[in-house]
Amino acid sequence: MDYLSKDIRAFIEENFLFGGSAEDISDDGSLIAEGILDSAGVLELVAFLEGTYGIQVADSELLPTNLDSINRIAHYVVRKQACLQAARVA
Amino acid sequence: MCGIAGVVDFQRGAPQARLLERMAARMAHRGPDDCGVWHGGDVALSHTRLAIVDPQHGAQPMHTGDGRLSVSFNGEIFNHRELRALLEKQGRPFRTHHCDTEVVLQAYAHWGEGCFERFNGQWAIALWDADRRRLLLSRDRFGICPLHYTQAGSAWVFASEAKALFCHPAVAPAVDVDAVCDILRFWTPLPGHTAFRNVSELEPGCCLAIEPQGVRHWRYWQLDYRPDYGRRDLDWSEELRALLSDAVRLRLQADVPLGLYLSGGLDSSVVGALADQLLSARGDAQRLSLFSVQFDEQDVDERHFQHGMAQRLGRQPHALACANAAIGQHLIQAVRHTERPLFRTAAVPLFLLSRRVRAHDHKVVLTGEGADEVFGGYDLFKEAKLRRFVARQPGSKRRPLLLRRLYPYLPHLQTQSPEYLHAYFQVDSDHLDDPFFSHRPRWRNNARLERFLSPEVRHSQRQRDPLAELAAWLPQRFSDWDYFERAQYLETTMLLPGYILSSQGDRVAMAHGVETRPVFLDHRLAALAARMPAEVKMRVLDEKHVLKQAAGDLVTPQVLRRPKQPYRAPESVCFRGPDGDLAEPLAELLRPASIRRHGLFDPDAVSRLLSKARTAPLRSFTDNAALVFILSTQALLQEFVPGSSSQ
Numbered sequence: 001m002d003y004l005s006k007d008i009r010a011f012i013e014e015n016f017l018f019g020g021s022a023e024d025i026s027d028d029g030s031l032i033a034e035g036i037l038d039s040a041g042v043l044e045l046v047a048f049l050e051g052t053y054g055i056q057v058a059d060s061e062l063l064p065t066n067l068d069s070i071n072r073i074a075h076y077v078v079r080k081q082a083c084l085q086a087a088r089v090a
Numbered sequence: 091m092c093g094i095a096g097v098v099d100f101q102r103g104a105p106q107a108r109l110l111e112r113m114a115a116r117m118a119h120r121g122p123d124d125c126g127v128w129h130g131g132d133v134a135l136s137h138t139r140l141a142i143v144d145p146q147h148g149a150q151p152m153h154t155g156d157g158r159l160s161v162s163f164n165g166e167i168f169n170h171r172e173l174r175a176l177l178e179k180q181g182r183p184f185r186t187h188h189c190d191t192e193v194v195l196q197a198y199a200h201w202g203e204g205c206f207e208r209f210n211g212q213w214a215i216a217l218w219d220a221d222r223r224r225l226l227l228s229r230d231r232f233g234i235c236p237l238h239y240t241q242a243g244s245a246w247v248f249a250s251e252a253k254a255l256f257c258h259p260a261v262a263p264a265v266d267v268d269a270v271c272d273i274l275r276f277w278t279p280l281p282g283h284t285a286f287r288n289v290s291e292l293e294p295g296c297c298l299a300i301e302p303q304g305v306r307h308w309r310y311w312q313l314d315y316r317p318d319y320g321r322r323d324l325d326w327s328e329e330l331r332a333l334l335s336d337a338v339r340l341r342l343q344a345d346v347p348l349g350l351y352l353s354g355g356l357d358s359s360v361v362g363a364l365a366d367q368l369l370s371a372r373g374d375a376q377r378l379s380l381f382s383v384q385f386d387e388q389d390v391d392e393r394h395f396q397h398g399m400a401q402r403l404g405r406q407p408h409a410l411a412c413a414n415a416a417i418g419q420h421l422i423q424a425v426r427h428t429e430r431p432l433f434r435t436a437a438v439p440l441f442l443l444s445r446r447v448r449a450h451d452h453k454v455v456l457t458g459e460g461a462d463e464v465f466g467g468y469d470l471f472k473e474a475k476l477r478r479f480v481a482r483q484p485g486s487k488r489r490p491l492l493l494r495r496l497y498p499y500l501p502h503l504q505t506q507s508p509e510y511l512h513a514y515f516q517v518d519s520d521h522l523d524d525p526f527f528s529h530r531p532r533w534r535n536n537a538r539l540e541r542f543l544s545p546e547v548r549h550s551q552r553q554r555d556p557l558a559e560l561a562a563w564l565p566q567r568f569s570d571w572d573y574f575e576r577a578q579y580l581e582t583t584m585l586l587p588g589y590i591l592s593s594q595g596d597r598v599a600m601a602h603g604v605e606t607r608p609v610f611l612d613h614r615l616a617a618l619a620a621r622m623p624a625e626v627k628m629r630v631l632d633e634k635h636v637l638k639q640a641a642g643d644l645v646t647p648q649v650l651r652r653p654k655q656p657y658r659a660p661e662s663v664c665f666r667g668p669d670g671d672l673a674e675p676l677a678e679l680l681r682p683a684s685i686r687r688h689g690l691f692d693p694d695a696v697s698r699l700l701s702k703a704r705t706a707p708l709r710s711f712t713d714n715a716a717l718v719f720i721l722s723t724q725a726l727l728q729e730f731v732p733g734s735s736s737q
Contacts (some may be wrong), residue, residue: 005454015702017541018541018542018694018695018696018699019692019694020541020695030513031203033513035537035538036538037533038535038710039503039510040516040709040710040711042506043505044709044710059505059507060507062507062510063509064507064510064513065509068513073464
């Protein structure tokens with residue numbers, strides 16, 4: 001989980017904060033309320049998650065409960081990877 | 091329109107004519123037809139003329155026969171014939187046949203400082219009253235014509251454009267960092283401010299009197315909303331149709347050919363149809379030419395609607411095919427004229443269009459600007475209405491989906507869940523009483539650009555509260571208005587004069603000596619609309635409902651039915667060179683050394699934005715706005731304060 005959170009934080013810093021530090025944002029802080037993500041930004045985030053972690057984000061999963069903080073994103077990716085793993089085993 | 095400039099100095103007397111000639115020459119683009127300078131002891135006035143009304147007799151500065159009043163005037167007084175008739179009845183002497191400048195002089199001679207309330211038009215006026223030793227500056231109600239001023243020792247210096255002020259040896263251009271940060275947030279400086287330190291802009295609807303005993307500033311006109319709930323829809327639309335037709339009639343007065351900016355939207359189409367009707371009735375229909383912009387990118391191109399409307403009007407538009415590369419190539423030139431940063435590239439095609447207009451020997455164009463502010467056309471008004479609707483039932487899953495309908499031209503919004511829509515649009519019942527409710531999401535999004543500012547500038551801004559400054563500026567009546575009226579007021583007094591009428595209006599049109607006449611900003615129309623309840627202007631989510639009722643028969647069904655689409659142009663893609671990097675000379679503006687030289691931005695953050703743009707076209711509205719803002723600000727600094735740091 002830690003490495004995931006670190007990667008996601010780095011992606012956010014590079015693409016939405018343009019090198020600025022996200023250290024003021026806790027792992028549970030809302031990325032929308034903090035003015036970091038907008039509607040196009042969420043789609044950029046999804047493209048990053050799909051490209052980096054080999055998962056598919058369904059439209060029905062485009063929810064703040066899955067994607068609106070670094071921790072939520074990390075947990076979501078872990079859950080999706082676990083599902084993928086389970087599907088492969090089956 | 092024209093360019094005006096001058097100096098008043100009660101201690102040392104006005105400077106010699108040479109300075110005034112230099113100031114006028116700096117604005118030669120505003121008035122290529124003639125130039126005049128006058129020296130009157132305390133004061134000196136200059137004028138560069140774009141001759142439109144009474145070309146033979148309108149030379150300026152103009153004086154009354156007794157020499158007591160002198161004026162340098164930019165703009166048009168559209169009701170000058172009615173005023174002249176009134177004044178002649180009162181025995182005022184006129185020397186010209188139909189020159190509106192002389193009406194300004196005689197109106198002031200007769201009514202004094204109250205004369206401006208009687209004018210229907212667009213103007214920036216500098217009037218010298220020799221008896222009272224008073225220089226009076228006045229600007230039209232909406233800020234169609236620009237007017238800047240500054241104090242240099244005992245001298246007051248004014249000009250249509252800030253660049254002319256910098257000809258004065260005691261006025262050095264320096265960037266106003268606070269104002270640039272306000273522009274970043276609001277897209278316009280706070281009222282009265284400019285991007286330059288110590289350079290003010292006379293606010294729309296205001297006068298400034300400079301006298302030996304001091305300076306007085308007052309507002310002669312104030313937009314006020316007092317809805318009348320007792321009228322039927324039909325009464326409103328009939329009154330609007332008659333008034334709109336009269337507003338067009340007044341704006342057809344010119345001794346030169348007339349043009350129309352036909353965008354393909356409702357507003358300019360209505361203006362074109364009414365102008366055509368009025369001119370045809372006089373057997374003069376061929377006097378009106380149509381000018382349009384077309385783009386390669388289909389999502390912003392409106393040629394389909396332009397063609398339909400042009401066909402209905404029975405004429406072929408002069409269409410400017412604006413290539414993406416041309417927008418990038420002319421950004422710096424456009425900023426030289428706007429004199430403030432931009433957020434969208436849309437000003438550049440209008441800069442190129444005015445050049446085309448001029449090439450076709452036209453120097454006056456009617457436009458549809460102002461209708462969205464006056465009749466509630468912008469998405470922002472719908473957005474505010476919907477956000478309130480959603481906030482009243484925070485648990486609803488269906489209500490937030492309506493927010494998708496606001497921006498059908500933004501594909502990435504269409505896939506978003508109700509929960510995300512709720513969050514993006516800041517739907518919160520706690521905010522319903524916020525005086526800035528309508529504008530909070532926009533301003534919050536804009537503030538995201540602060541991450542590109544240098545750490546020093548960001549630090550300097552922590553001591554400021556621009557929202558409190560804005561709140562203190564608002565009229566007392568603001569708190570009595572409903573959310574829709576408040577939103578209209580903010581749009582009409584901030585973005586309209588500060589961006590739409592300046593950076594996308596006068597400044598890029600007058601760059602090539604073209605006068606724009608925004609018909610919907612006839613103050614009688616604005617006053618009528620201010621008496622309409624919000625539901626008359628926006629019925630459910632039908633924007634400009636009353637305008638469609640009043641004038642829908644004048645336009646093609648396609649124009650009438652099309653969803654509202656703001657005028658847009660291709661954005662960051664216009665700046666890319668063949669290798670995907672930023673094309674020169676724009677690239678030079680964003681090199682770390684250039685960024686450091688001016689000190690406003692963080693070179694590292696800018697480099698990262700460029701890397702992102704290199705990888706793929708920028709999709710986010712904020713990223714595109716950031717690139718245009720940084721490029722145009724750097725271009726502004728390079729043009730006016732090269733080599734100096736803003737710190």
